[in-house]
Amino acid sequence: MASKIKHPELADRGRLQIEWAEKHMPVVAKFIRERFAAEKPLNGIRVGAVLHVTKETAALVRTLVAGGAVVRLAASNPLSTQDDVAAALASEEGIEVCAWRGMSEDEYFDCIRWIASWEPNIVIDDGGDLHATLHKEYLDIAARVWGGTEETTTGVIRLRAMEREGVLKYPAIAVNDAKTKMMFDNRYGTGQSAIDGILRATNILLAGKRVVVAGYGWVGRGIAIRARGMGARVIVTEVDPIKALEAVMDGFEVMPMKEAAKIGDVFITATGNKKVIRREHFEVMKDGAILANAGHFNVEIWVPDLEELAVSKRQVRPYVTEYTLADGRKIYLLAEGRLVNLVAAEGHPSEVMDMSFANQALSVEYLVKSRGKLEPKVYNVPREIDEEVARLKLKAMGIEIDKLTEEQKQYLESWKL
Known part of the structure; x- marks a missing residue:
């Protein structure tokens, strides 16, 4: 099916909401998007995402599309969708959306199956329902997924349980556990x-x-x-x-x-x-x-x-x-x-989701580049990605920090005083 949303007439209002979020998300909506648009690291990649459909998520999805991806997006909670944002995204090229506020449980999982049956190359999840659905109902497709990411603690717990039981079919990155996610988004x-x-x-x-x-x-x-x-x-x-x-x-x-x-x-x-x-x-x-x-x-x-x-x-x-x-x-x-x-509110402030979704975008790029090189296990976000997100965030805030001198580096690497 094409996009399934409830209020297409709200698209203009949704675009204003996304514009507001992106002004406060320079890492994912400016620095990473500009590089992705120039390099196209995700060219032709199908990305299936189950996330809260909010103005901040829209910033991530737009960046993935700028990198060459085609994205299908469904809600990760029946009551969290911002219908105006869903309408705005559904009107844009390269994005299909199945989400509306007030979904029944059956409708919620129907949208997740819509993504799973699409045979995505990369999956992004928030809570683990997409990962679980792939492994319970679409094993053949799960075996062909290049890799996935997970946004929240609950989903990481589920992924690690799947790994322990030996059923995980693809490498998964625990985005939730990145320092620039957990210490800021969660707290x-x-x-x-x-x-x-x-x-x-x-x-x-x-x-x-x-x-x-x-x-x-x-x-x-x-x-x-x-x-x-x-x-x-x-x-x-x-x-x-x-x-x-x-x-x-x-x-x-x-x-x-x-x-x-x-x-x-x-x-x-x-x-x-x-x-x-x-x-x-x-x-x-x-x-x-x-x-x-x-x-x-x-x-x-x-x-x-x-x-x-x-x-x-x-x-x-x-x-x-x-x-x-x-x-x-x-x-x-x-x-x-x-x-x-x-x-009851709008979710996390855009400024903090900037770091979380920067980790998501860079982790998706990492999975594409690492195709065939990673075992089906749960991995931490690579340290260089975590530090790059922090560096870019500091840059956006106009903050500079010190650097170690060569003498200091050698001192820290030696056992001799």
Whole structure:
């Protein structure tokens, strides 16, 4: 099929949104795009991408097309698509889009199958659903894929499980694990955008409230820091003793979720795991507790338990569902338990996605150049790509740094003082 979108009439508005994003994404939309346009390193390559269809993703897709690629794009979340951006991209040469806001689960996976059955040379994924679909339903096609990339922690976890089980059919680059992605996108991007989504959905005051952050990886760190910066009293829950100790040393309260559930006002999950907040926690929560998820899938807040406990529910604001329990307590779930930053807000700021998608573009180029040379394993982003992204970002910001002298290089490489 050709592009399948819902609102083609929004294309002009979408182009303005993309223009705004690209002004704040000089690494991927200027430096890399200009080189790609001149060198055409992706000439004739079919790139299948399952990503959040946002104005920032549009900047990446346009850069891939400038490099000679033909791109098919589908959504990586049923509720995260910006319909105006989807319309704008679908009107451009070399791009086909299957995405709209409010997709059913069947429609969501139909679009992913549309990409898989296209026999892409390179696949880009956010969450692992494209990788998994290829390996479960299109094994012959998966075996012919040159390589893939993965944008988020959840997807990398799935890829590494596939590698451990010996079923991975092509080399995959864990873009999420690049320092210029994880340390900035996960921490500063999600930290800001998750809080932004919660505030847009609720308009509550964070100052003075107890905010419970589940998980203290880079995403949890970013959310905890931003919440504290707005005056919240932040509690962290963890299963990893090292991360828990780090949270304590960073000045946060740390306790089990069963205790935090009794006193928290706002709960934000950021673990990549399932059933992080479940029945036993809902049963002891305060009246008026607010629940939000910043993990990729809608499994961290276990909504089936909440549905069973509730005697009624209603939509009280856009993206806010009120669940009334048998004893009269009300619990508020944001964005249906899906990614609050992309459902109730616009996702990460363009400036931070500039680095994430620069890693994606350069990793795609690397996979094309490395065709036939890599085993079907999960690889880190090559260090030279990570450092190039940082160098270009600093250049865009007008910042210069020192360089080692030859004497200093020799000193660092020698065991003799």
